[in-house]
Amino acid sequence: MAIAPARTVPVQPSPQPRTRKYGADGVSRRTMVGRIVVGVLVAILFLVPYLVMLVGSLKTRSEILAVPPRYFPQDGLQVGNYLTMWSTPETPLTYNLISTVVIAVFATLLVLLVATPAAYYTARFNFPGRMAFLFLVIVTQMLQPAVLTAGLFRQMLVLDLNDTWVAMILINAAFNLSFALWIMHSFFAGIPKEVDEAAQLDGASRLAVLFRINLPLVWPGIVTAIIFTFVASWNEFAASLVIMSTAENQPLSVALTKFIGQYATSWQYVFGVSIVAIVPVIVLFALIEKRLIGGLTAGSVK
Known part of the structure; x- marks a missing residue:
């Protein structure tokens, strides 16, 4: 019996x-x-x-106030604005810049000096009243210098610190301390306690564990605290306006208002001082960016 060949179905x-x-x-x-x-x-x-702001600082006052507005300088770039604003009779900008740098730098250093060991201790040890202490620390963040200017002014008078750099360093450090403490506390709490115990078994002291083991691991938190404190101290205005009465001691944030008058405003100098005030913050970010990124990615690869 013959078998019929099987049909082949074409495969699509x-x-x-x-x-x-x-x-x-x-x-x-x-x-x-x-x-x-x-x-x-x-x-x-x-x-x-x-x-x-940059373009406005390179214009004349008449060009800034022109109607219709001129978006670019028509009479050439007024680079001389950046030279003449330092010798204007309104305010001594050179002293104001020095005052701002001193206040911001030393307020940042004071915050780091106090917040680092406090954050380490609250993250590593359970002591009575620990949560109440942390709660009170975060509550102080709700208070702003503008609300407490009258009390701060009276307190500095009693301490004989009114119209001094020390007064503004203490005020800026006090109002930025709570944020720095909390941000570093969270970083310290994220490090396992076994790391400290292993270092102590190898003979390291408590200070050695803090400075040689923990600080490199919490570097991103330290950098964040530095940036936040420095920028906040650099831009502080309300307390400086009340506490600092001498023109030479006032920071740039207060000196800037001297160019704004009741009947006329030197806008070219307002823009120029604003640009000068921005530059140090940009330089700080440029210098610290690599360390911040390096600290954030240090533990990402095993």
Whole structure:
């Protein structure tokens, strides 16, 4: 009996899936382009006010007040504004800049000196009233110098510190201490206690454990506290306006208001001083950025 040959059914080739081009990190090019566009738009949004200040500092006062507005200098770049503003009769800007630097730097150092051991102790030891202490510390963050200016002024008079750098260093340190303590407390609490115990078994003292073991691990928190305290002290205005009465002792934030009069305002100098006040903060971020990123990524690779 003959067997009929089996029918062969042609196999239809399966449709090839559409291939998408991906970058090195697995993100499609369309997504990458979208992120770049959004990033550029956000950067422009934040940079426009600073560009307006920069361009305004290179104009004459008449150009700034011109109607319709002139977006770019028509009479040439007035670079001389940055020279003449230091010798204006309104305020001695050189002394104001020195005052601002001294107050911000020493207030930051004082905060680190007090907050670092306090954060370490509250993170490592359970003592009676620990949570109440931390709660009171965070409550002080709700109080601003503008609300307490009258009391601060009276207190500095009693201590004979009114109109001095020491007064503003203490005030700025006091109002930034709570944030620095809390941020470093969270970093210290994230380090296992077994790390300290292992170091102590090897013969390290408590101070050696703090400075040689813990501080390198909490470096991102220290950097955050430095940036926050320095910027807040650099920009502080309300307490400085009340406490500092001598023109030479006032910081830049107060000296800036001297160019704003009742009937006329030297806008070219207002913009120029604002640009000068921004530069040290930018330099601080540029110097500390690599250390911050390095500390954040130090434990990400095993």
